[in-house]
Amino acid sequence: xxxxxxxxxxxxxxxxxxxxxxxxxxxxxxxxxELAKVNGTATDMQTxxxxxxxxxxxxxxxxxxxxxxxxxxxxxxxxxxxQKYETMMxxxxxxxxxxxxxxxxxxxxxxxxxxTMSSGRCMKNMRCWSRARLCRLCRTKNCLKPLPxxxxxxxxxxxxxxxx
Numbered sequence: 739x740x741x742x743x744x745x746x747x748x749x750x751x752x753x754x755x756x757x758x759x760x761x762x763x764x765x766x767x768x769x770x771x772e773l774a775k776v777n778g779t780a781t782d783m784q785t786x787x788x789x790x791x792x793x794x795x796x797x798x799x800x801x802x803x804x805x806x807x808x809x810x811x812x813x814x815x816x817x818x819x820x821q822k823y824e825t826m827m828x829x830x831x832x833x834x835x836x837x838x839x840x841x842x843x844x845x846x847x848x849x850x851x852x853x854t855m856s857s858g859r860c861m862k863n864m865r866c867w868s869r870a871r872l873c874r875l876c877r878t879k880n881c882l883k884p885l886p887x888x889x890x891x892x893x894x895x896x897x898x899x900x901x902x
Contacts, residue, residue: 786846793841800834 742750807830811823845851 786844790841790844790846790850793837793844796837797834797841800830800837804830804834 742753745753804827807823807826811820811827
């Protein structure tokens with residue numbers, strides 16, 4: 739270090755600024771490389787993960803709507819209301835199928851794929867499950883019969899099963 743002490747003040751300042759400039763350049767290159775990684779992750783989240791989360795949220799919302807419509811279907815007094823709720827259920831199921839199909843395209847990890855495959859079987863059997871749940875709620879034996887159209891029939895179904 740004796741050579742550094744023997745330099746003039748201008749040369750010492752020049753060396754010091756050169757070292758600071760070199761460290762700044764190294765730090766800048768390092769930060770650009772790391773920010774490129776962060777940008778890649780953010781882009782992946784924006785293009786894949788966020789739409790996946792939105793699709794799953796849409797599935798949850800449609801399933802909740804479907805449950806509410808099923809319960810509303812048990813309460814109407816007239817055939818027009820029953821038809822309205824059955825139409826709403828059909829539209830909700832179609833929307834649910836569309837959202838589920840969109841979600842399946844967004845699956846990226848093997849873990850998510852294995853979970854989706856098991857829930858996909860549930861989605862395919864959703865109509866049977868939904869109808870079976872309605873039958874359990876009404877305590878009916880024959881699930882192929884139409885749902886009741888009056889409140890009086892609903893209350894009688896809750897106490898005795900339908901006769902064939």
